[in-house]
Amino acid sequence: SMQTSGSKPCSCPSLKLREVASMYFTMIAVFLVILVVALQGSVPRGSDFPYKVPLDPQGLLELSWNVSYPEQAVNFQLLIRDLQFGLLFGMSDRGEFENADLAVLWSDGHNSYFGDAWSDAKGQLHMDSQQDYQLLGARKAPEGLYLLFRRPFSTCDPKDYLIEDGTVHLIYGILEKPVHSLQAINISAIHGGLQRVQLLKPNITIPELPSDMKTMEITAPDVVIPSQETTYWCYMAELPEDFPKHHIIMYEPVITAGNEALVHHMEVFQCAAEFDTFPHYNGPCDSKMKPDRLNYCRHVLAAWAMGAQAFYYPEEAGLAFGGPGSSRYLRLEIHYHNPLVFKGRRDSSGIRLYYTATLRRHDAGIMELGLVYTPVMAIPPGEDSFILTGYCTDKCTQLALPAAGIRIFASQLHTHLAGRKVVTVLSRDGREQQVVNADGHYSPHFQEIRMLKEVVAVFPGDELITTCTYNTEDRSRATVGGFGILEEMCVNYVHYYPQTQLELCKSAVDPGYLHRYFNLVNRFNDEEVCMCPQVSVPQQFFSIPWNTFNRDVLKSLYAFAPISMHCNKSSAVRFPGEWEKQPLPTITERLQEPVPHCPPAPGSQPAAPVPLNLGKLRR
């Protein structure tokens, strides 16, 4: 198998790299780089390429990779189980085949070629002027052909994709017929698809796990997944009686085989300690039969979303559960996404907790940043990139955080279907300090909990500003904030230690100012629109005539109007204080956009001056 044995074909890439590099310097464009090394069983060790993902649903193409931060490059190993006449592999903004950056292997039936190419807005392929997918090797094995290649994060070629933190949309295509040139490839006719991955995995070593570690599975009891697109399933579980305090130090998903595409996300909540017992329940979360008391089960213990791997706590922290003062009752919530409306599918998915009685130094916590789930935050229809921002203000962190601050070590970004980008920035005294987590190619279909590259320290008085960018070009009416899949959210669940009482630090525009906006729309536009106050906020948004003025003024309102702050402990209890009509945080100094570092091209070092012989100056 892939994981077991074999020599290391990548043990001397520097030599081959030099060979490749010499190609560019001598400008001899065509020469043979690499030949077939048909060594039985010489597969790379798993540790060389620790990350792995199938590209296509059948697993014919399997991508493994590693990241070299010192060299700012990704090394790829692509296993092609059944090579026909070549393949495309590459990246694009959101997984489209137009304006994509591609490595192409193609065969005319006799010879095979490899090249770095790009596709234009019409999908036509072109060779790149700079060859930035550097072929390192090709190797036949019983399971298929391995292609090894390398790609710098940034190439300074404007046609190339910039590999950034967060989601990368990988695309693949299989060439089923011989092609005589790159230009002859008809991209619209090829069989292909996309896969989302976080290419730039942080360089974090997995903490050692204690010997007394135990596991517990919180899984649905053979649920029949409802034959409807969206279901939030609620199931109550219970810890043993007198279960003492433990630390969860790791957890991972348990997905019923075959349901990988249906289980969208899962969370385990602990119930409030005020109640001695909670009713058993197993059914849809929005059912009228659901006991109200389940609303008091909101303290997140574990959260997983499609695409995520196992989650490890940092070695100095664990998530507390059990013991006196904490409820024995847990609520498992599973979001089933069943767009093809399968009937009768049974599911026992859930989360496997790994926990220890040997408590770590700190309790860890999860905090919600971003926007309150309220319709006052809305996105007009037909916008290609509309921005909403949620604030965790200095006043709230001042009140709720310990003097020594907290350390954020992981983050899960969350929006519904219109979300395209999410970023949280830490600001101190009006000056942006650092990005907590950013995803410029965010997809609601790939909501992992991501370990941060570096732990972010947040102190009392700091501000955490979460900005989401939405695309509503396919919608004909406004998208308001809310829980529904066609409503929107803007949330960053940050994982941190030591735990504090602050569970939620989010904002929304002041409703009074929104009311002034509706009045203004009423008065300003010639059309007679009923923006009557007795009508609900969503209804008022739905009846706005979306001309450029009303769009612009809504943006201006959100950038100006005071906010209502939700600075909450668990069970939706606010910290004491005045949280209405709060001023918007002001930013006086923004973080610089990172400028891709372009390696100096030959001849681009600062030149020396040209000496002149002018005789004596000053006649």
Place this chain on the structure above:
Amino acid sequence: SMQTSGSKPCSCPSLKLREVASMYFTMIAVFLVILVVALQGSVPRGSDFPYKVPLDPQGLLELSWNVSYPEQAVNFQLLIRDLQFGLLFGMSDRGEFENADLAVLWSDGHNSYFGDAWSDAKGQLHMDSQQDYQLLGARKAPEGLYLLFRRPFSTCDPKDYLIEDGTVHLIYGILEKPVHSLQAINISAIHGGLQRVQLLKPNITIPELPSDMKTMEITAPDVVIPSQETTYWCYMAELPEDFPKHHIIMYEPVITAGNEALVHHMEVFQCAAEFDTFPHYNGPCDSKMKPDRLNYCRHVLAAWAMGAQAFYYPEEAGLAFGGPGSSRYLRLEIHYHNPLVFKGRRDSSGIRLYYTATLRRHDAGIMELGLVYTPVMAIPPGEDSFILTGYCTDKCTQLALPAAGIRIFASQLHTHLAGRKVVTVLSRDGREQQVVNADGHYSPHFQEIRMLKEVVAVFPGDELITTCTYNTEDRSRATVGGFGILEEMCVNYVHYYPQTQLELCKSAVDPGYLHRYFNLVNRFNDEEVCMCPQVSVPQQFFSIPWNTFNRDVLKSLYAFAPISMHCNKSSAVRFPGEWEKQPLPTITERLQEPVPHCPPAPGSQPAAPVPLNLGKLRR
């Protein structure tokens, strides 16, 4: 003198260019390029460098240049009359010494050096990685040292200035002490300044002038320039009785020696033919003594502004004056700009008209595009680049232009002191067709009439959209539209043929919508502001609290509200039709920003693919 004789040191620049180019390719950075050629009288001919401007007020530095459009480069000849220890010459966005692109000649007292450098935001000099000021030669002559060098319009070096159409702010500095390196130059301590020029003069041949050409000077009669900063002086002149129709085919300024810095701009207007006589007047245009009838003298015959050269009509057109149906009376208007409040300066400046009785094929005309002079168009204080747009709508051109269209051949952009950029774009059926005239480094102190590089054809139904960008960072209250020097204008005077009745095609926001904006400001802001309708529009603008919301909504208003069109014949008579509450022209297709063409660097041509030997595919 410069203009008379001598060999041509530039007759074989291609050889020297090759030498220079070889430097970059061999990457041997330091070698001797050029030696002193001390030939008495071997000055270049005037035709080699047809454009000339003194850089400093004393004329110690004199720049001549020519433009090679095929090579996309400017060739400079810089005469240094009294070389001390070197000089800086270069370009920057608006004439500042920071973030400038510089050619530097410096001497350590023994040797002299030449290099392409740039200054950072703090004014520190650095050698450029690419040497784009290419030294072509240096030559001593009795009058001083000539430096010949060349600069491509675009260098693709991000530290370099992009030479574009319109105004270029040239900067110069004189090194008065020896310096041991480029880095040792203290830019804040050097004596220097700026000069504005249009570097990229259009490649237009001066039409042949007829043998029967006569001249007429319309000049002020020994006026005492008032000792105040701004004076518009009005002087009435008269054509001889029974002066038949002639064509003005050229005109040029006549400036009283010593007053070059005081005469800001001058215009000659012809009076309306309806009145048999006009009173003689010689005095300030805003005087209560000025007869009202002078307001009927608004038909522009000639216009000159500081920095402009002689103006030639294209050979198929001339500007008609004289003859039946036209008034004998002319009004000369001179804008004296006297910021140092000189007293008792006498002036007889004006314009010299060159005209012919041999009429050309077409009468030429001048049309005003842009914004109406009205306070409804205003700029908030503290804006670094606020945009106002004036429209000449399809409805107006449909009514006023002949079916065969008109040809615009020259343009004069006009704003007051806050103007930073002006551009007019021609749009047809909502699609932008071409730029009529653009100046991205516009200065109100350099308002030339510029010949267009190519004549622009405008047909009935076309739209002409003029956009001005203003900077009001130094102002504490709103800047409204109007005639005052601290009020603003946004105008493009386009010169065209054949003449039509349309003299003015301008717009302003609908006053009713502006009133709604004032109401909105009143209601939306918590502060109690009196935006009472009985107060004047400027007063209402002055009392707005300029928060981000009020700024944003004003922008949105101007981008949305219908306009009042001024589609006028001479004497401010509108063409018949409904011109109030007109819809804003919509643009469905914008012109692409020109992408600087970067010459391919070595190795950046599309690479050939790498052939692989994979044996037979499809096992």
